[in-house]
Each structure stands twice: as C-alpha cells, then as structure tokens.
Amino acid sequence: MLLTVATYAIAAEVRNDHPTTYTVQRGDTLWDIAGRFLKKPWLWPEIWQANPQVKNPHLIYPGDVLSLVYVNGRAQVRSDGPRVGEAIDTIPLSKIQPFLKQLTVVNEIKDLPYVLGLEEDRLLTSAGQVVYVRGMGGAQPGQLVSIVRPIVVYGVGAAVFGDDTNYSRAGVSQLNFRGKEDHHHWSSVEPLSKRERHGKVLGYELMRHATGEVMRVQGEVTVLLLRDEGRDVRVGDRIMPLETAPYDSRFMPHPPASLPPGAKVLAVADGDSIAGPNQIVALNVGTRNGIDNGTVFSMWHEGPTRPDNVKWNDKLTSMRDKVEMPDDYLGHVMVFRSFDNVSYGLVMESIRPTKVNDVLRHPDATE
Structure with a gap:
C-alpha cells in the first residue's frame, strides 16, 4: 500500500510530455535524464526507490533503455541493453572535477605547517626542487603531503552585533602569504559597517599547488621534495595531509532535512x-x-x-x-x-x- 501511495505521489510530478522510453547516451547524467521524465529532476531517487527491480540507480550505463509507464497504477522502470563504458554520473562531474581536486576549506590555518624557505632562496619553485617547512612535527621520510595556498577567508556579518545566527551579508577577503587579510572584498549591495564586518568567520579556502615528499628532518625544519608539476610554490604556503579521494562521485539529490536560517x-x-x-x-x-x-x-x-x-x-x-x-x-x-x-x-x-x-x-x- 505504501508503495502504491508513493507511486501516485510521483505520478503527479511526471512531465506531461515525458517520453515513454529513453536510451541512455554517453555524457548523460541522472539529473539530465530525470529532467526528461519529471517536473522536478531532484526527485529521481524516488522513482527508483518505488521500483526495487533497479538494484542501484547509479549503475545505469550508456545503451540502457529506461521506460516510464504505468501498469495497474504503478510506475515501471526497465533497464536493459548492452553495458558500454562506465556508469553515468549524477551530475556533470567533468565540469567540477578539476575544482574538486584543487580546493578545500578549513576552519583555521594558523596551526598548519608552512613553507619557510625555498631551495637557493628562490622566489618561486616547482617540481624537482626542495622546500623547507616549519611545524611538521612527527614527519617521516617518504611521507607524502599536499602543499596548499590560503586564498580567501569566508565570513558573514551579523545583523545584530554578537548574534552569529542572524546573518546579513556574505563576505570574501583575499589573503596574503602570511594568511592574513590584505583588504576586504565584502560583496554586498552597500559597504558593511564596522559592526557587520566583525560577524563570523566561516572558513579559509585553500588551493592545492603541489605534492611533496619528506626527504629528511633536521631539528624543527622538514625538507620536502616537490613531486609533481603543479602550480608554483612560495614561502607561506601551507602543508596538509594528502587526500587520495577528496570527493564522492555518487550523489543522491534530496532537499535539506531542515532549512538553515540565513542560508545564502x-x-x-x-x-x-x-x-x-x-x-x-x-x-x-x-x-x-x-x-x-x-x-x-x-x-x-x-x-x-x-x-x-x-x-x-x-x-x-x-x-x-x-x-x-x-x-x-x-x-x-x-x-x-x-x-x-x-x-x-x-x-x-x-x-x-x-x-x-x-x-x-x-x-x-x-x-
């Protein structure tokens, strides 16, 4: 009975002009395909949840034939055809993959190890050169790390002084090599007052520039060899653990469990x-x-x-x-x-x- 009720609810969201069948193509995403059948593409997980014969909605391949028809009031989804290539993604992952591998956000940067000097006192350096890092307690030869650069600090101004839950405007400030704010780039309709600028820091955005390998440790200085041809490395760049899998390529679209106040x-x-x-x-x-x-x-x-x-x-x-x-x-x-x-x-x-x-x-x- 519950399955039938859920199916009727989904039927109300089906596009009037939806196709009866669709053959999955290379480059398709689950979101795009759902848009062909549904008025609200983010509801596609509910279709598969109402059809247990599709074991894993992420394992849909180019060449599969999907059909959305109703038999005795129930939605029927058929997946068949030759399995060619890799399963399709939820969203156009190729659009965001470079971004995902390069950026991360942390709550604080002041305690992260940092590059104190470069080989031959260079201003910038790249793969094959060494850099000297301070603050890497417990480093071991052969250990791989990411060298990242603080880019911006994210924050919001409080509409009422001292009230961190009542947000007004969002803000972004550029950071210098010390990880300090050079000047404010608060993006708002009008300049923020001094009171608003001292709202709440949400996090520091870091961009990955290179991978380093620990060569040796001498006192409080750790010597890193730059392993890959990434971006340039300079004094002030930070050190973080190497992320082997920084993101999950499989997403299940869903609304927020509860809407956070001031979400922007x-x-x-x-x-x-x-x-x-x-x-x-x-x-x-x-x-x-x-x-x-x-x-x-x-x-x-x-x-x-x-x-x-x-x-x-x-x-x-x-x-x-x-x-x-x-x-x-x-x-x-x-x-x-x-x-x-x-x-x-x-x-x-x-x-x-x-x-x-x-x-x-x-x-x-x-x-």
Missing part, C-alpha cells in the same frame, strides 16, 4: 560576480547545519523595496510609503562537497544569473 550564496568560483548553469558557488552552510552532499536548494534573489512614486507626487512622502517587491526565483543548486560551515554547490539549472547573497530555500519553494 557566499561566493562564485574564480572570483566571478555571477553564476549560471554548470558553474560553482560557495554556500554559507555546511555539515554543522545538516547539509551533506546531494542537498538541493532553490535560489532566490530578494526583491527590493521601492517607494510609491505613482501614488505620491513628492519624493519625501513616497519614500515613507515603500512597497516590498516579490523575490525572484533563479534556479537550483546541488551541494557536491561540504565542510563544517561552507559547502560547494553546482548550479544545475537557472533562468536568471545567481549572485552573492542570493537566498537559499527548499527546492520546492514557490516564494
């Missing part, structure tokens, strides 16, 4: 001001807010408050009679990597550009 777009990748489909954004929520990989949000731009210049002839009176405009729906974003207070999300589809400080809501939100 924190930044756009590569310092851009706007984002569109298949672009990456940072969000000011993370695992501490119950956000995990696969969480889907709808994105909204808050409507401005406008004076009624039609009703009133003089400007002062019209400014006292302001009307709040409706919020604008932008599209959907899905989290693909989450940290304590920050998550990275991929814009799945959008009808308007996404900007910093746009609001995150339940994927089914209508206003």
Whole structure:
C-alpha cells in the first residue's frame, strides 16, 4: 500500500510530455535524464526507490533503455541493453572535477605547517626542487603531503552585533602569504559597517599547488621534495595531509532535512560576480547545519523595496510609503562537497544569473 501511495505521489510530478522510453547516451547524467521524465529532476531517487527491480540507480550505463509507464497504477522502470563504458554520473562531474581536486576549506590555518624557505632562496619553485617547512612535527621520510595556498577567508556579518545566527551579508577577503587579510572584498549591495564586518568567520579556502615528499628532518625544519608539476610554490604556503579521494562521485539529490536560517550564496568560483548553469558557488552552510552532499536548494534573489512614486507626487512622502517587491526565483543548486560551515554547490539549472547573497530555500519553494 505504501508503495502504491508513493507511486501516485510521483505520478503527479511526471512531465506531461515525458517520453515513454529513453536510451541512455554517453555524457548523460541522472539529473539530465530525470529532467526528461519529471517536473522536478531532484526527485529521481524516488522513482527508483518505488521500483526495487533497479538494484542501484547509479549503475545505469550508456545503451540502457529506461521506460516510464504505468501498469495497474504503478510506475515501471526497465533497464536493459548492452553495458558500454562506465556508469553515468549524477551530475556533470567533468565540469567540477578539476575544482574538486584543487580546493578545500578549513576552519583555521594558523596551526598548519608552512613553507619557510625555498631551495637557493628562490622566489618561486616547482617540481624537482626542495622546500623547507616549519611545524611538521612527527614527519617521516617518504611521507607524502599536499602543499596548499590560503586564498580567501569566508565570513558573514551579523545583523545584530554578537548574534552569529542572524546573518546579513556574505563576505570574501583575499589573503596574503602570511594568511592574513590584505583588504576586504565584502560583496554586498552597500559597504558593511564596522559592526557587520566583525560577524563570523566561516572558513579559509585553500588551493592545492603541489605534492611533496619528506626527504629528511633536521631539528624543527622538514625538507620536502616537490613531486609533481603543479602550480608554483612560495614561502607561506601551507602543508596538509594528502587526500587520495577528496570527493564522492555518487550523489543522491534530496532537499535539506531542515532549512538553515540565513542560508545564502557566499561566493562564485574564480572570483566571478555571477553564476549560471554548470558553474560553482560557495554556500554559507555546511555539515554543522545538516547539509551533506546531494542537498538541493532553490535560489532566490530578494526583491527590493521601492517607494510609491505613482501614488505620491513628492519624493519625501513616497519614500515613507515603500512597497516590498516579490523575490525572484533563479534556479537550483546541488551541494557536491561540504565542510563544517561552507559547502560547494553546482548550479544545475537557472533562468536568471545567481549572485552573492542570493537566498537559499527548499527546492520546492514557490516564494
């Protein structure tokens, strides 16, 4: 009975023009295929959950034939055909794979080991050279590590001083080689007040630049040999454990268990001001807010408050009679990597550009 009820609920979400069958193609994603059948692509796990004959929804291959038909009120999904190549991904992983391997977020950087000097006192160095690191207690010869560079610090300003839960605007500040802020690049409609700027630090973004191998330890200095042709390494770069599998390529889209208050777009990748489909954004929520990989949000731009210049002839009176405009729906974003207070999300589809400080809501939100 429960299966039948669930199936009827899904039937209401099926597109009126959905195809009866679809042959999976190379380059397809589960999200794209669900968009052919469903009004809400993030509901695709429910279709497979209602059809136990599909053992693993991630094991769908190019050449498989999917059909969505109803027999005695139940959805039937058939997967057959030759298995060619690798199983398809949930989302266009190729769009984010370089990003996933290069960036991470930590809560603090002051205690991380750091590059104190370079071979022959170079300004920059690369593979085949050695660097001298301070702070690597317990390092062992042969140990592999990542050399990362602090890029920005993420934060939010508190709308009420001292209230870390009532967020107003998101902020991003560039970091120098000491991991300190050079100057503020707080992205907001208007400059933040001093009170707002001292809100809450959400995390420090680090970019991977190279892999190093411990050659020897002399006193408090550890000598690293740069192993790969990555980015340049300089004094001030930090040392972190090497991540062999920094992300999971299999996601199950789902709405947040509960909507965190003040959830917003924190930044756009590569310092851009706007984002569109298949672009990456940072969000000011993370695992501490119950956000995990696969969480889907709808994105909204808050409507401005406008004076009624039609009703009133003089400007002062019209400014006292302001009307709040409706919020604008932008599209959907899905989290693909989450940290304590920050998550990275991929814009799945959008009808308007996404900007910093746009609001995150339940994927089914209508206003």
